[in-house]
Amino acid sequence: MRFIHTADIHLDSPLKGLEVHEDAPVEEIRIAARRAFDRLIDLAVEEEVDFVLIAGDLYDGDWKDYNTGHFFVDRLGRLAKAGIKVFLVTGNHDAASQITRTMPLPDNTTLFPSAGPQSVHLDALGVVIHGQSYPSRAVAENLAARYPQRQAGSFNIGLLHTSLTGREGHEKYAPCSAGELISKGYDYWALGHVHKREVVAEDPWIVFPGNIQGRHIRETGPKGATLVVVEDGRVVDVAERELDVVRWTVCNVDLSGCATRDEVYGQVRHAVENAKHAAGGKALALRLQLEGPCPMHAELHARSDLWTEEFRAIAIGMGDIWLEKVQFRTRRMADLDDFLEGKSPLAGLLRSIECLEFGDGALTSLVPDLADLKRKMPPELLDDDSLLENPSTASTELREEIRELLIARMLHHGGEA
């Protein structure tokens, strides 16, 4: 017996942080979540699995387009034609979604109820699947506690959307411990909710398959589903299968000692090549982090926008790479400590920058003009990542950037352009 375990599909959830520009590989990463889902379907058909488990979060909670549901059902139809059953529980996003509530599902698909755990028997395979959907968006209750004990003589699978005891970057829903799950005596726990793949335990197997397509720079690395092979009632293989269309990668570039533009380009090109190679030629959404002390530091900071364009050109030259962002974190060769003690206005200026504090609301009180911008901005963009809203998280960087910006201007490093 073979089955696929997947979760957190978030159909039609857009990729975040990729700014539009000419030559961007737009086509390569179009509707990435849908294409990754198509690959999942292809995988199920090719591998001739017996069923597919989906552990919650089919759609983004605030996504309203019924077309997305239509697409989902259409693909379930493909599985039905291949004689593959689908079992799914809803997660926190689905509970908030109108689509999940109204979309009629095809016959091969079983949606577990939200009122309480249900067990479905697949007599031909000797399998019993226990599962429960989310009744509401935020489930603080321990859902696993009410799951029944194993049913002897069958291969027991638990299907659950949970953060277990909590995972970084994920809200804490349906909390429970791995020990608690193990105590149910099941053979396989198919979990969802955590976007990073994780094998929590191997006896029995407790697995987060991760999402099938990374959606922003914090979801880096390969993404996909888990293919499980069971023989004689025992799990014999749990394999990760890559499905992502676009690979998110953070690429650290050490520019230590680089003294010319060519050397900088060389290092960046080398790093990007490595990243491209590591992703096996897949389309990349790439963030560059430039690091290390180097003579080019001032030049880099003075014209960071032009440099970013150059790096983008390098990335485009290698094909199908979308440069998400360039972070300039290089350092000066010599520190300015000695100089800072002097009476020069520049020293005073640098000291003042060091003393800048960015608490909540500090920016608008420091620079009242920023309040205008804040009012104009679409409110959904003023989230935790926004410098305007939340400057304290990046305060060191911000101070560094302001310092280099001013030094460059004043010492004519970057000129007035």
Place this chain on the structure above:
Amino acid sequence: MRLKRLDLEAFGPFTGRTLVFDSEAPGLHVVFGPNEAGKSTSLRALKALLYGFPERTSDNFQHANEQLLVGGCLQGSDGRELAFFRRKKRKADLLDPDGNPLEPGALADLLHGMDPALFESLYGIDHRTLVEGGEDILAQRGKAGQALFAAGAGISSLKRVLDSLAAEADALFKARGSKQQINQAIADYRELKKIVREASVPSAVWKEHNKRLREAEDELARLEEQSRKTRAEAQRLERLHRTIPQLAELENLRHKLQELGKVVLLPQEFQQHLREVEQDIRETEVQIAKDRARLARLTARQEELPLNRTLLEHAEAIEDLHQRLGAYRTGQRDRVRLDGMRIALRREAGARIEEIRPDLKLRDADSLRPVLGRRRTIHALVSRFEVLAQQAEQAGKEKGEAQQNLEQIGKALAGLPPAREGGELEKNVLLARRAGDIDGQIEELSRDIAAGKKEWRTKLKRLGLWTGEPEQLPELTLPLPETVRRYEAEYGALETEKRQLKRDRKKTEADLHAAVVESKEAAGMGELPSEQDLEAARRKRLQGWLLLRRRWIDCEDVGPEAMAYDPERPVHEAFEQHVARADHIADRLRREAGRITRAAALQARIEGLEETIRHMARQERELATQEERLNEAWRKEWKSVHIDPLSPREMLAWLADIDTLRFRVTDILARESEVAEKKAKRQQYRRILMRELEAVGEKTQFPGGELVPLLVFAESVLEEIDRCRVQADRLLDRQNQARHALERAGTMEAETTTALADWEKKWEASLAGLGLQRQVLPSEAVDLLEIIDDCLSRIKQADELQSRINGIDRDLAGFSEDVAVLLGKTALPELTGLPPDQAVLQLSTLLNTNRQHNRLRQKNSEEVEVLTLEIEKGEKILGSLQERLAGLPAAAGCDRIEDLPEAIRRSGEFQRLQEKISAAESSLAQVSDGLSLEELKRQAREANVDELPGRIATLHRLTREELEPRITEIYKLIGEERGELRRTDGNARAAEAAEKMERIAARIRRLADQYTRLRLATMVLQNEIERYREEHQDPVLRIASGYFAQLTLHSFAGLRTDIDDTGNPVLVGVRADKSRLGVAAMSAGTRDQLYLALRLATLEWRLASSEPLPFIVDDILVNFDDARARATLETLADLGEKNQVILFTHHRRIVDDALELRAERPVFVHEL
């Protein structure tokens, strides 16, 4: 830190150039170089020294990049010095003076954490910065904060920095703008959000549309059923309406067919068949008649051709003879020609015989043949004779030559001189030669000695102090250098002491002078009251008081004393005056206690200094005595060699030189002894050679002592002896050879004579059979043999021709016989008398004619046979055709051939009717829609024909006006609903729009961050400008005020701050009359000076807290007038007291000004 030295080892146009900035005070250093001299290059070199070479440099045109090298020495404020070099390399570019790498951070302490840009900004100023700085002050409308900050940071244009920040921020966002990047992006974002909303289909809407579609589809199904039924009824009625007339027509045709009765149905081709048979009969009859006529014509022509059969039978024999005819005629011609040739040959042979033997007949010619057989022997004998004759001649010639040679040699031998032996002489010449060029060596050595002595004398003369001959020098007893050095040290110590004393005295005198001047100055400010003055005044006061007391209390008369006390005033007034005076003196003493103390101190100091000067004078005298004693001792040291010595240091040098001369003398003496030795040796060689020459009989005189003429002569004698011996040897050799040759020639002559006798005998034997009377010579014998051979071969040819003629005669006779036999057989009498060849030709012609006739007759017979067969076949066909014609009436059911046309017409009529009936039936079947004929007939019977059109029209109206519009309407509704639902086909329009929206969002985030940074930076900078002003305005402005006055030649008294219309503090210049002048009203040059004043002030202000660093000034004085330029130089020189200032210029005027300042200030000029 200050720069002590700059080494331009290999940089730009410079190689090994050094600039030394090693002055006591930090100083103002003016580095002058006219255009192209490398002023800017040296400035770049300084930057390269401090901060390394730039990645790309233009200073490598003379020295390659890897050879570029600058060096220098920096001194920290703690006095520590660092000398180092810098080369153009990425790593390890710093080297210590020994070439070992220095740590990259070795300079960090000295540069105080300045990076190059900071250093250039804070400690460098050039003309451009100065002008921009001035302009910026104007652009900022003199705002104090900006001006102070810019000057403090060394920024020329702070306004440009602030403006660019503001401009970039404004390009990103404005609260009420729309074109700015962020405003634009936000608008795009909103637009896309709308698109997402429109493209999204909410679940409830989809369900509603789905329900409406289902209902509409049901209604459509119902309406379409009704429409179908109505159309079917209308169709049925229309069909009846069409078929009723056709049914009637069918009945009519069936009736006509019955009327036609019984008919024999003939096949359609029957009539055609009849016509064909009749036609064939006619054609066959015509063909038979034609064949018969031709047969008759052929038979008649056969009779006209004659034929001779006998001739045809002998055709082969006739042809054979005809072929042989050619050979017969050739034979006849050849016989005549051959006979002629035979006769000619015999005649020629006869002529040849007569040449040799006229007595011999042609038929006896064969008797000569044996001689011809010995032909080879005769040829060999002829050749042998020639060889022998030649040998005899050669032997005679050689014998003569040999005898002549012998005679000549004998004469030559007799003329030779007697032989001599030169062995000993030769050996001694060799020995003398091996000793080398003794003459040359002696001469060269003598020259060297003379030159050496001359040079020695010159040097000695130049050295002075002593004169004498070279030989005397080595014996001279001079003082030791150590002794001289001791004196040098003593003199040195004495001199140092003297100098020290002099310096001290000068200083003390200067101090004394200063003290006296100061004291005078103090005195000039008025006489100082002394304690004594006070004492005197108090005494006077007391005196007055006692007088008064005596007068008032004791009522004494004190007149005379009062008179003495003060002759002019009454006592009380005088007393009052003295009280006041005492108080005044006491007050002054108290008030001017400082001045008094100072005066006292000065006085004490003056006295002390005077005492010191006196003491010094004593010391000087003592030193003079000491020096005199030392001089005495010094001269004594040299007395023994009669030398009046110079100073010990000079004498040391003299001693060294005299030592060299002493060495030279030794050298010269060594050479002189060498010359003497060589001369003795030369004399010995001469003696030996003379002796040996006499031994070989040469007696010649050689004056002088040289060896070479003697040697040369001896060698020429030796050569002569050698030459005579060689000549004698050669002559004896030749005599021997000539004797041998004479012997050989004799022998050869004898041999040849014997061989010739032998040859004579053989010659006679071989020519024996020729039968000639005379002796035959070898030269004739060959011709003779040829003639005999020719004659015999001609006779043989004539015999051969005779036998060929006989053969031809036999062939001609055979041919004539064969012709006669044939003529006999053919029996043609007319040919019998003709010659054989004519007869054969006639026969051949006759044979050809007969053969032609025979061929024609055979051809005619073949045609006759064919025609006969054709006629038979035609008659047979005609018979069968007539039989077929007779059988046709029976087949058509009539008796005669004449009845056949009527039968054919009836059969045709019947067939036509039947076809029409079947067409009518098929037409009915087509319109009946599959109904049977009976069913149609039944429905036609039931129908009322008149009502049909009305019913049909009613049905059509129902369909057209009610059902069809309704159906169309439902279709439209379904289309609409489907369209609505099709929008929900799982497409990704909304998702893609959302993706685009995210991309715009990313852009907004980035731009917003950028905007935030720019605004923050602006804010921080502005705050800092204000803070700096608040903190530093007062001290910096105070210093700057002084500089400004100095730089403007006191056209301004100083600088102040004022408040402008907007309430901002601004800088103003203050005139001497306290009037104020805003920056806008200042000239451009004055504003430049204002900026410079601020720069210098901040520099000085910084000195209070930071380490000094060299201030690099690059040609800022270009636009200053002469007076202000000089004032600026003075100002910089003043600054140079505390901080090193390096001024680069290419104006000579600046250098001249600087040179003038040098007297009072630490100013140094370096020219490139």
